[in-house]
Amino acid sequence: MENYTQTQLVTRKEQIYFALILLFSILIYLFLVFSIIGIAVVLVLLGLSVLLHGIAMGGIRRNGVKINERQFPELYHQAKSIATDMNLDKMPDIYVIESEGMLNAFATRFFKKDMVVLYSGIFDLIEKKNAEKEVLFVLAHEFAHLHRKHVLISMFLLPAMWVPFVGNAYLRACEYTCDRFAAYYVNSFDAAKNALTMLAIGKELYPKVNQQVYMEQLETESGFFVWLNEKLSTHPHLPKRIYELSMFFSADSTVELKESKRNVWFSLVGIFTAGVILSIGLWLGMKVFEKSNFMAEMALGVEETTALMNAAAMDDVGLAEELIAEGAEIEAQDADGTTALQWALHSSSNETAVLLLEHGADPNLPDLYDTYPLLITLLNEDIEMAELLLSYGADPTMEDADGMSIYDYAIEYDSKEFIKLIEQQ
Template sequence: MSFQDMERSLVHPKEKRYYVLSVIFSIIVYLALIISLVGIVYLIIGLLLAFALNLMTLGFVRLNGVRLSERQFPEVYERVRKLCDRMDISKVPDVYVTQAGGALNAFAARFFGKNMVTVYSDIFEVIRTGEHELLDFVLAHELAHIRRKHVSHNILILPARLIPFLGNAYSRACEFTCDRIATYVTASPAAAERGLTMLAVGRDLYADIDVDEYLHDSEQNRGFILRMTEKMSTHPPLPKRIAEVRRIAASWWPKSTAPNI
């Protein structure tokens, strides 16, 4: 089975639903603004501001970050190429490593029509401990955003992205999708768990965390404020992402044959 055929089952069920709602809402907003002369001005200003902020952020990364290549971290660069092959991504995006004051993050973006991935150095440094599979998961997650065109859709659904209960719901569904794709293409549920746990407690502590206890404690966190906090977030809670990785991995690989568990 090709990746394209498998991809349909990897996409989280809510992604398409919220994307369709976001497109409909955004088109209505765009049409309303176009009809109004004043609205056109606001629309142009808003799009220009969004473009300028995105340009400054990505420009800073390209000016200061280190781009992976055959000469810069060649082993990781080759792993990126292999991930792109598995995911039917024809053109390998530029991958940059940049320092961000200890922040643990990575993101996919487009810069003048060109895809790129940025990985903060505190994540990238796990290669020093031999955790290449953990980094593979992080990279595959960001490549999945590119594969699914999540970044390309941002301008189209920009109005919806500004509505927390719609735009954030779509964003959370996209994160689940990318976790699922990354787990599948790396065939390492354990690395996916470690990578997500690292985002919770940092590079130096994640190996000492009892993940079962972490998930159990999360299940006890209930109440209106916590539910509202989740609904207003662009990313699902990390324990829910870990639980989803476990659930979907168990459906793909029986326990006796599961890789890296």
């Protein structure tokens, strides 16, 4: 394999996206500096994350099998050689945990200790003939994350990781870099391709996969949702990872592939157009609703609650007197057909109700729900106000849409006082 410097192994996209998330993080931190609550929230979230991470790592350190000079020593020495070649400051602790068939691994940092956790589904390959390098590729990939300080960067630049698409774009670029590092330091491009293929189909069938045909899925499997799935993911699609390695280490013998963006752009334009049409439709619908509501209110001769209604609801007799003197419309109704008199009765504002009756308020005018003043006094059990309404001409025989009079309601509610009052009329 051709010699490369570590700088050459780093993808350009990682450098670009790192600059972007650094800028975003600085701006977010500057914003939080001026927000005591914001800083407190971030500190609480960080503290909670550290606590939960510590608990998880504590379980792995005790239950996982730690690889060292006495535990799988041959693989450990090979891994240590790779870590040394990669110029890692210190050999990371390696743990293997049961994964119930899942194929995965991850690098992490527990306070000042670097750790690599390998799932047993991958580690089992050391028992398979000529498959040790695939395991070493996975380990070297995680070593590269530690060497590039990706774990630390993700922690310190956490706010930018929440920015849609940008944070994930940086993490995907890091995966490409670590694939290059791992393939280079394991010194096996084939092991790199096999390990990535294994993540796609499993450790039993990966040797039978036609990797060229698999890479060609970049062209044959496309579309908006394929594109969106990757943009929302922290890892690139596996055929693309294999293809990127092939283009980097073996460009001359790699057939160039191009992802089709046509369907993606058509879909984006379609979604944008549909969004615009939907927004316009909602806006027009709201306007039509507002206009129809306004017309209904105009048909009733009202808009919303009037100042006189508000005064009646608050039993502000003085304000009500001023408004009536200024010519306020006593019989005005709100959107529910409620008058100032009814507002006063609902609120037990008896003084204002008397004032309104003295100035000609109609004691028989119902609202849109057929609730009339006498019925309100029955509901309030206010016999004195009922007597007052009757003295101002309230009709005890008045019926609602169900044919029920105040007498019928008094019997239904078993209100002996109201029954006696109506019987005396």
